[in-house]
Amino acid sequence: MEPKTFVNPKKSAALLLVGTMKGAFILSSDRDRERWEVSGPHFPGRIVYALAYDRRAGRQRLWAGTSNFFGTLLHSSDDFGRTWTNPDSAPIKFPEDTGQSLKQIWQITPGREQEPNKMYCGVEPSALFESNDGGQSWSLVRGLFDHPHRAKWQPGGGGMCLHTVLLDPANAMRMHVAVSTGGVYRTDDGGQSWQSRNQGLTAEFLPDKHPEFGQCVHKVDQHPWRPERLYLQNHGGLFRSDNAGDSWQDIGNGVPSDFGFSMVAHPHDPDTAFVFPLEREMRVGPEGKVRVYRTKDAGGSWEPLGSGMPQQDAYETVLRDGMAADALAPAGIYFGTRSGKLYASRDEGVNWRQILDRVPAITCVKAASV
Amino acid sequence: MELDASGSTVAEALAALWQAYPGLRDRILTEQGEVRQHVNIFVGEENIRYCGGFAAAVRNGSSITVIPAVSGGADETRHSLDDLFRIHQHSGVSLKRYSVRHSVQRHKKTRPLQENLPSIEDLEAELSETANPEKHDE
Numbered sequence: 001m002e003p004k005t006f007v008n009p010k011k012s013a014a015l016l017l018v019g020t021m022k023g024a025f026i027l028s029s030d031r032d033r034e035r036w037e038v039s040g041p042h043f044p045g046r047i048v049y050a051l052a053y054d055r056r057a058g059r060q061r062l063w064a065g066t067s068n069f070f071g072t073l074l075h076s077s078d079d080f081g082r083t084w085t086n087p088d089s090a091p092i093k094f095p096e097d098t099g100q101s102l103k104q105i106w107q108i109t110p111g112r113e114q115e116p117n118k119m120y121c122g123v124e125p126s127a128l129f130e131s132n133d134g135g136q137s138w139s140l141v142r143g144l145f146d147h148p149h150r151a152k153w154q155p156g157g158g159g160m161c162l163h164t165v166l167l168d169p170a171n172a173m174r175m176h177v178a179v180s181t182g183g184v185y186r187t188d189d190g191g192q193s194w195q196s197r198n199q200g201l202t203a204e205f206l207p208d209k210h211p212e213f214g215q216c217v218h219k220v221d222q223h224p225w226r227p228e229r230l231y232l233q234n235h236g237g238l239f240r241s242d243n244a245g246d247s248w249q250d251i252g253n254g255v256p257s258d259f260g261f262s263m264v265a266h267p268h269d270p271d272t273a274f275v276f277p278l279e280r281e282m283r284v285g286p287e288g289k290v291r292v293y294r295t296k297d298a299g300g301s302w303e304p305l306g307s308g309m310p311q312q313d314a315y316e317t318v319l320r321d322g323m324a325a326d327a328l329a330p331a332g333i334y335f336g337t338r339s340g341k342l343y344a345s346r347d348e349g350v351n352w353r354q355i356l357d358r359v360p361a362i363t364c365v366k367a368a369s370v
Numbered sequence: 371m372e373l374d375a376s377g378s379t380v381a382e383a384l385a386a387l388w389q390a391y392p393g394l395r396d397r398i399l400t401e402q403g404e405v406r407q408h409v410n411i412f413v414g415e416e417n418i419r420y421c422g423g424f425a426a427a428v429r430n431g432s433s434i435t436v437i438p439a440v441s442g443g444a445d446e447t448r449h450s451l452d453d454l455f456r457i458h459q460h461s462g463v464s465l466k467r468y469s470v471r472h473s474v475q476r477h478k479k480t481r482p483l484q485e486n487l488p489s490i491e492d493l494e495a496e497l498s499e500t501a502n503p504e505k506h507d508e
Contacts, residue, residue, distance in 0.1 A: 069408040069438045070397035088393030093401035101400035 006082050007039040013370045014326055016344075017062065018336055019048035022360035024064055026081050028370075033332050033346040036355050042081050049321070050121070052108035053368035057116035060370060063135065065105025065121070072102050074121070076135060092121060092129050092138045098145065100125050107321070109165040112172060122162035126153055126179045130191065143192045144177065144185065149213045153182035156216050156235070163320055164220045168227045168244075176220065176230070176245060183215040184232070184245050197245030204236045219320040221265040221273070231273045231299070233263035233320075238275065240299045251299025256286040262323035266348070267331050271298040274325070274333055274349060276318040284315040292323075292333065294349050308352035309343060316341070321364035328369065336362025380413060381424035383434055398436060408439040 007028035009015055016027040016036070023041030042048075043066045050065035062077040064084070074091045075084040094100040104124040111118025119131040121138065128141040144150075153160060164178035173190045176197070183198040196213040203215045216235030223229045231251075232239040236259055238252040252258035257277040266272035275293050279286040290309035293302040310316075316337040323335040333345045342356035342365070377383055388395040398409055405411055411418045412435045418426045428434060 069406065071400070071406060088396070090396040090401065096402065099402060101402050101404070 005039060007037045007080055009080060009370045011370060014328065014332065015053060015368045015370055016324075016334060016342075017051035017053060017364075017366040017368070018342060018356065018359070018362060019051050019064070019321075019364035020336075020340070020360035020362050021047055024048040024051060024066075024081075025356065025359060026062070027342075027355065028080075031328060033326075033328070033344065036344075038356065039081055041359075042084065043075070047104075047363070049363050050105045050108045051364055051366050052110060053366065054110040054119075055368070055370070056110060056113055059116075063108045063110075063119075065108055067104055072105055072123075074105060074108070074135070074138075091135070092123065094127070095140060098140070100127070103159065104161065106161045106163040107165050109167065112167055112169055115172065120165045120167075120175075122165045122177060124159045124161035126150070126160050126162040126182060128162055128165065128177055128191070141191050143187065144194045147185070147194055149182065149196060152214065153179055154214070156180040158320075164217075166220060166222045166227075166230070168222075169224060170227060174227075174244070176222070178217040178220045178232075180218065180235075181214055181216040183213045183217055184220060186245050197241075198248070199246065200241075200248035200250075201232070201234055201239060202237050218261045219263040221263050223265045223270040224267060226270040229265075229270050229298075231263050231265050233260050233275055235259070238263075238299065249299075251295070253300060254302045255293050256304075259283070260318075261320035262318050262335065264323045264325050264333065267325050267327040268329065269296070272296050272348075273299070274323065275302075276323060276335060278317060282315060284317050288313050288315065290314045290316050290343070292335065292345075292349050292352075305345075305349040305352070307350060308345075309354075315339075319363055321366075322362055324365045324367040326367035326369065332367060334365050334367055336365045338362065378428055379424065380411065380418055380422075380426045380428055380434060383428050384411075384424070409436060410439050411436050 007026050009028040012031060014029045014031060014033050018025040023044045025038060025040035027036045027038050029036045046066040046068045048064055048066050052063040054061040062081060064075045066073055071090055077084045092102055094102060102123055105121050106124055107122035109120040117132055117134045119135045121129045128144050129138045130141055131138045162177055162179050166176040168174035174188050176184060176186050178184050183196055185194040186197045187194045198213055198215050201215045202209050203211055206214055218233045218235055220230055220232045228242060228244040230241040230245055237250060238258050239248040240251045241248045255277045257279045259280045260275050260278045262276050264274045273295050277286060277293055278284060285291055289306055289311045291304045291306040294305055295302045316339060318335050318337055326332040330348045333349045336342045338361040340359040340361060341354055343352050344355045345352045400406055413426050413428060414432050
């Protein structure tokens, strides 16, 4: 696997977008996902927390949120990273009356298929921005920003961020976001009003262990075909909801640690999900092993999957956006570590191999099909 | 390259800079108009954070220097080389870029005279090695 300056993926190729603390990398493979071409670093020296691929309306557009001393920018590329936009004016800005300044873009989410010019960004400090013109201009979603809970949200170790944006593909009015710390919020009216959806989620660091809001939710994912099913990695605890967040039940059964950052729902099977448990003290894989845990019964039980990965003396951390699944069959599962390694499985987690090494600390991994 | 303008404060000098190079404003200031956390602006050797902010006086002959902060790992040598640009005050305001002389010369070879100043991309590339505050997700 020789690094290349640019990738040139063919139609239906598999695409991996990898963000790091010092730039981004783009990997491309055919549907077999045996050999990967690597392009990068893009944005060398800049922190890349958010990447996305937008294939709606015939686009082949990459998006990247980057930051350094000189602020946070949103870039796009229509040629797989050969050229990127570099706007003079920062595209995402808090209005003056908010008194807030953008620190980081944590999530870039293209809208639903039927709304090809809609886009969302989750940012730090915790807020949601939306675009109705394909990402040219952005506005603050006031319904969430003005929520009375917001003043009591607290920053987690990674900052006070809105890190997850989940669109219900079947209901254009419904959307979930997750905030650390703050918890899960849902709108059923297209973003005009938002309700906390944290019943059953714990906040072990508060006197009230089951507050209405204030949970440190690390990541939420939803099943694309059954969007009322959500899986959640909490700051302590694994949870599932079968009613779009109205209530949550603990599914941390049989994992070596219920702490972790990432959570990935299987693209096809709503009963399957993947996590990367971390022991609390060092926040690395327990027992010095690199293992993904998979449930195939909606969290009733979890099995370790480590074939092809180090099983001793390994101290790897996977961050909240560091794991992803593609939509191919069998599904490919991918994760990147803070030590700059990218692992891939093309058989739904059974066997793994390292496909990238010695890159800067990986902050996000996104998988897509061209 | 020099840019003439009138003004007697840092704010007025910077306004002239924004007008000439609109892309610099959002790199140096937040959307709330504050100097970014890891960027410092000096009048002479004084950081404007401690001498009046944007209202700090700029006298004839003084220099305004914008430099990424040492936070994030820039050592002193890189620091001095990586000045983003300097504003030199004559009778009006003149903007004199740049402390990285080799970079100026390189750009002069490849750009029309009136575009001797490097682009935003060039400025960012010059600074990228040090302009990266360590943050993390945990």
